[in-house]
Amino acid sequence: QHWFMKVLLGSLGAALVLTAGILLGHFGIQRGSTAPDWVMDVTQDVDEALIQKFIVEVDNIAIQENLRELTKVPHMATSPGDEQTVQYMLKRWQDPDTGLDQAWREEYKVYLSFPDPNTPNKVTVVSPSDAVLYTAREKEKAYSSDQEDPEVVQPYAAYAPAGHPKGRLVYANQGKPSDYFLLNQTLNLTGTVAITRYGGEGRAGKAINAAPYGVIGVLVYTDPWDINDGKMSDNNETYPFSWYMPPSGVERGSFNTHYGDMLTPYLAAKDDTYRIPEKNITGIPPIPTQPIGFEDAYALICELGGEPAPSEWQGAFNCTYNFGGPGFKPTSNFNNSDVKLDIYNREELKNSANVMGVIRGSVEPDRYVIYGNHRDSWVHGAIDPSSGTSVMLEVTRVLGRMVKQGKWRPRRSIIFGSWGAEEFGLIGSTEYTEEYYSKLSERSVAYINVDIAVKTPGSDSTSVYDNWIRYFNRTSPAYGVIPNVGFLTGAGSDYAAFIHFLGITSMDISYTYDRTKTRARIYPAYHTAYDTFDYASKFIDPGFTSHQTVARTAGNVLIRLADSLLLPFNCSDYAETLEGYLSKAMELYTDGLAAHMISIGGSQSLAYTHTHTHTHTQRGMGGQRKGHVIWASSKAGQATFPGLADAYTRAASTGLDSDWKEAHRQLSILIQAIQGAAHTLGDAI
């Protein structure tokens, strides 16, 4: 496990804290002879033997049993099954022998979206005489009793509006702006329904991008090309025969682009909190939207008329994907027919719970290392999120027992969070960061997230270090070839509010894909009714040894962050990243900005940061959620400053003067934030 220290430790010089520095400087010499007990405590560093003990005690079968318990029933946010998991987390964390110092629930009243259980959403093909020629499945096919549980929620697009659009079908590839732009060159999209495949664009984007062209409804499905390495048959190829998605499987999801409760931006969603009018919500589909399985998508797409779509638009079906006439081919049974969506989604304010637990720190109780994962799933959620929760429960069991037996107490406090309503937009974790904003931003040392702990079947034949450096490495000027640590640039799990909003150093840990073995964009049961204990224990991690490895790794990181005398953060890594961002920005944007009289390279420029800048800076300028200038979500897909990258990309695409002004504004915000950080690193005065 020592590989990890190489990544996190490195040069400590810049991280010196005055207190620890003075104490160390003075007592380093005396220690052992005359120093009093409290000095021994205060100057105690991380105990390697304790970490070894922790690693040995982490048990794979315990994790398996955690998972079995957590996935007994579907536990969508605020459902009865969710409450069962709340009670289970509390029971575990309040256990007198293996629990934490304290555990409790915290509730927020949040804005969620559900289908109507009494009136299911429908997708049909309707003839000119209003005859229903085809009806898409309302539920996924049952291969075990898990899929038959009445609490399995019908597949739906959360936050898509209710409505009954009916129109000619078109195929819009991934629903990107460029996809609709191209489609619109070929045919008139007004009044059409677009079918799109997952990938390439956020869920909500597929409908947001469509509406300006007059599209009135959107379907979305997962193409077997993108998820199943082309496999389509449930006779022998897909679950229950393999990890692949069955033909009726549907990826549910939250169709929104911002995170946190939508009605209370920046404010914790308490009972009495001010809520914005629903009409002011942005970033959700403006038109009805529904996800369907590829079995139904096949029946629709292969009947489409019109010109053949470009080769990049083609998927795994054994037919040509046409644009649509709009509508179906003259030779199809569906000729002259429309596709109709009947969507009955409705929004509700519901109480969602976080479960919180703490181990109090001995020396620095007011410094927090936070470890969390969401608890809510779409259905049974064995992998997403219960694999991570099972790991977290095993970490707390082992640490809790050490604490209860009096064998250990961390230097800093550890806070565990089991977040609610993540699937609806990272809501529980975001409300938590909003409610405790001042305290958390001043006192938090780091946030560790373990959501989907294991994404794929693995091999245990080699060490984490060897595996990692083989598949995912980089060449560092300082260390040579080392395991690469990715950037948390998306908002894919609960780390987002911690790193992008609070500005706290964050980490997301999982056992991930071997791209030589599959091109699945994510594990195929993701957000379907097949993400069950059966699926996890048969196809993802039989024996739960990969889960065990993740628990050992996460716990190792956690203990080091909680116990190290000096925080094991490597400032020179940060500087390397910033320099990479800078050279990428110079390379991509200098000429384009100069053409609009915006100087990136002048005397006031970022070149100033070359020498010795590191830090994060979080500062908002109104409008959207205030974001981090280094770590924030970006659509531009470039390893560089996210605000500048997004604004530049947009300006270069629209050419509008107002968009170039926004790029200039983003550049100025960036320069000021980084130079502000550089000032802090300069002379004391």
Place this chain on the structure above:
Amino acid sequence: QHWFMKVLLGSLGAALVLTAGILLGHFGIQRGSTAPDWVMDVTQDVDEALIQKFIVEVDNIAIQENLRELTKVPHMATSPGDEQTVQYMLKRWQDPDTGLDQAWREEYKVYLSFPDPNTPNKVTVVSPSDAVLYTAREKEKAYSSDQEDPEVVQPYAAYAPAGHPKGRLVYANQGKPSDYFLLNQTLNLTGTVAITRYGGEGRAGKAINAAPYGVIGVLVYTDPWDINDGKMSDNNETYPFSWYMPPSGVERGSFNTHYGDMLTPYLAAKDDTYRIPEKNITGIPPIPTQPIGFEDAYALICELGGEPAPSEWQGAFNCTYNFGGPGFKPTSNFNNSDVKLDIYNREELKNSANVMGVIRGSVEPDRYVIYGNHRDSWVHGAIDPSSGTSVMLEVTRVLGRMVKQGKWRPRRSIIFGSWGAEEFGLIGSTEYTEEYYSKLSERSVAYINVDIAVKTPGSDSTSVYDNWIRYFNRTSPAYGVIPNVGFLTGAGSDYAAFIHFLGITSMDISYTYDRTKTRARIYPAYHTAYDTFDYASKFIDPGFTSHQTVARTAGNVLIRLADSLLLPFNCSDYAETLEGYLSKAMELYTDGLAAHMISIGGSQSLAYTHTHTHTHTQRGMGGQRKGHVIWASSKAGQATFPGLADAYTRAASTGLDSDWKEAHRQLSILIQAIQGAAHTLGDAI
């Protein structure tokens, strides 16, 4: 001078810093015998003998000579005279015997507004046949060579637009919303020019409030009732015979409602910084506006027709103030005539300098006590701001000499700032806080502002303490009757960016009015061409002993903040203030909010803060400049939470649902900020 410590010291418990606490706790016992030198330094507390020495050395004649030098010529921001004062500050702060460790200039390119020196602004009365019947003075009358200096800027309303409105005159009292509302009940304001008097409303507000009624131009003057205790004659009553404003005196000023450079909100105004389009500027007059002397106002107002204005609208002129017909009385020579404004103001980007100087701290060099004042004036600015600058230069002379002689070095660093372009909207100080935002918000201990050091003739017959407690006291539950420290709730000088934007503890020190002797709303030469060395030395502080007292007081505070082992901040005072705010809010707003279904007293309410909350919390929510929830400008004139107070007052006045929503939003922001602070004060975890 010990009175001050009573105010600032008090209970120190809550201010303990971990470092100092541990060191003290351990070495407090050993000190003197075995502790090494560095421990002696680190644990050194403020030296009372040194403060006495400082007080003795502060010299009144030195302050007088500083003022003489600073006021030789007019030094409006970015003028040649301003550059002369920059050079003088640098010379003094770089003096090898009495200067600081280091001093330098820092420039910002800022958006200023000036009249056209070649085409002066004009105010005339024009007959129906376009004959000019009356012309207001373009310059103030000269009583000494000071007023004859060609660099004396013509009176004007900075940021009021150029234009040539011509219309019937009306009298609109102070230009408050209620004044125009009442006036509009009586007559049609469309196409009129309104004459208003200073006071009761911000400068820009007099025009902003007028425009919606169709008013096309605004005049503003200072009524002798408000400034001169009724005195009007320059034959024997006003300057040069007394401190009162001569009939031709005009108060210049910046007509804007927000502070900082208008084109670069939140960003330091460097050469390459993004600037918003000028059309997006808010908070400035939408119609041409011009200030005039009361001599001209008399000639216009006493000729007005229409109904007599209410008694509260009457001023000191020996005539009835009528509303206007609109326009003049039938019996007037001006009958049927219009008032015409010819305004040629123009905006320019100009380089404005701050002069910065530092004394490096010995033990905590990265903790800053900041002391500042603006340097720019409207004309000679003897009182505003040069009285404060003369005091600052005497403080730096005495401290600088101690440092140069090796007799003293503060524990913390001291930063001195001589800010530019304050008169145009606190621009130099605001840009400084924007540029160094991260560093200053993390490291600053306090900001001390001494702008107008002495506002009024004083008496030296008693101590500051006795004088203060006699005229301005309060009863504290903890100490009984004590001198009162006011709240910095306005944005009247450069402290605004430090306390309202950065959230740094701030103080503004001056020798102020004895209200038993005058009801002048401010010293009568304020912003006129009569605010000269002659005026200051003859009428405000002959002998400069009041200036000397202010220098001693400010230096005393400065040394204590820089040298005290534990910062002399009294948390229980903060708690007292918060509790006062809370009970005021409960008293004023509970019923009105409840009537709109907004709960102030529920379980999530502010009652939670009663027990043990203190702190400031600065957090923005987009839109306007992010402001402090406790310390920020407020129009509501209530000693309670400013954001809530303003929003409630507005909602109660308009009754609009959207305004009640905003009141609810402000309440939620407030509750979250204060509860966030309370969390920080609670248990460590």
